[in-house]
Amino acid sequence: SQKIEQxxxxxxxxxxxxxxxxxxxxxxxxxxxxxYRQDPGRGPVFLLLIRENEKEKRKERLKVTFDTTLxxxxxxxxxxxxxxxxxxxxxxxxxxxxALIFGKGTTLSVSS
Amino acid sequence: DxxxxxxxxxxxxxxxxxxFLECVQDMxxxxxxxYRQDPGLGLRLIYFSYDVKMKEKGDIPEGYSVSRxxxxxxxLILESASTNQTSMYLCASSLGGTGTYEQYFGPGTRxxxx
Numbered sequence: 001s002q003k004i005e006q007x008x009x010x011x012x013x014x015x016x017x018x019x020x021x022x023x024x025x026x027x028x029x030x031x032x033x034x035x036y037r038q039d040p041g042r043g044p045v046f047l048l049l050i051r052e053n054e055k056e057k058r059k060e061r062l063k064v065t066f067d068t069t070l071x072x073x074x075x076x077x078x079x080x081x082x083x084x085x086x087x088x089x090x091x092x093x094x095x096x097x098x099a100l101i102f103g104k105g106t107t108l109s110v111s112s
Numbered sequence: 113d114x115x116x117x118x119x120x121x122x123x124x125x126x127x128x129x130x131x132f133l134e135c136v137q138d139m140x141x142x143x144x145x146x147y148r149q150d151p152g153l154g155l156r157l158i159y160f161s162y163d164v165k166m167k168e169k170g171d172i173p174e175g176y177s178v179s180r181x182x183x184x185x186x187x188l189i190l191e192s193a194s195t196n197q198t199s200m201y202l203c204a205s206s207l208g209g210t211g212t213y214e215q216y217f218g219p220g221t222r223x224x225x226x
Contacts, residue, residue: 051212093212102154
């Protein structure tokens, strides 16, 4: 069955550095992948979507890549700020395309 | 702005009680979803609905049922609550069809079953 792995449970970086989060998938090839941000005690909020024919997508300080050969998506936050501290979830669709499968998330902490 | 609301932020129920969790969205979305989120297990899909009166099982439907009588409202029902159903429950909605539409989440209901 399809499997989604976000390699790090936690990532600690200093303000101003670039944070890179990894999402790997196995046993299938999703047509797209979404990234969400979740703050403690709140529901996830959609950030970006990248399709399989797009190598890279940007939105302000966020950048997402999608490597269908490596079966991996990378999520980058450049010039990180303490306000970027949150849990980030990757979510490709299931094999049927009817729902999203969420990774367990990576909790990013940015210290000033 | 899309708004998804859930009936309660916090709920405490006793084992064996019937529990109703309500979710309402105001954007005329076709799809609605119920998830539970537990530490170390992430977000897991319980049920989803792509139309009124339609429902599909997600990854962990056991012990739950759902109801969608109106397009804007999706209810999650725990027929006989058990302690292992203590969790954060999140509702979401999205546009329907075959698109890649993002999901909009409610604030969540933290349910404790004692």
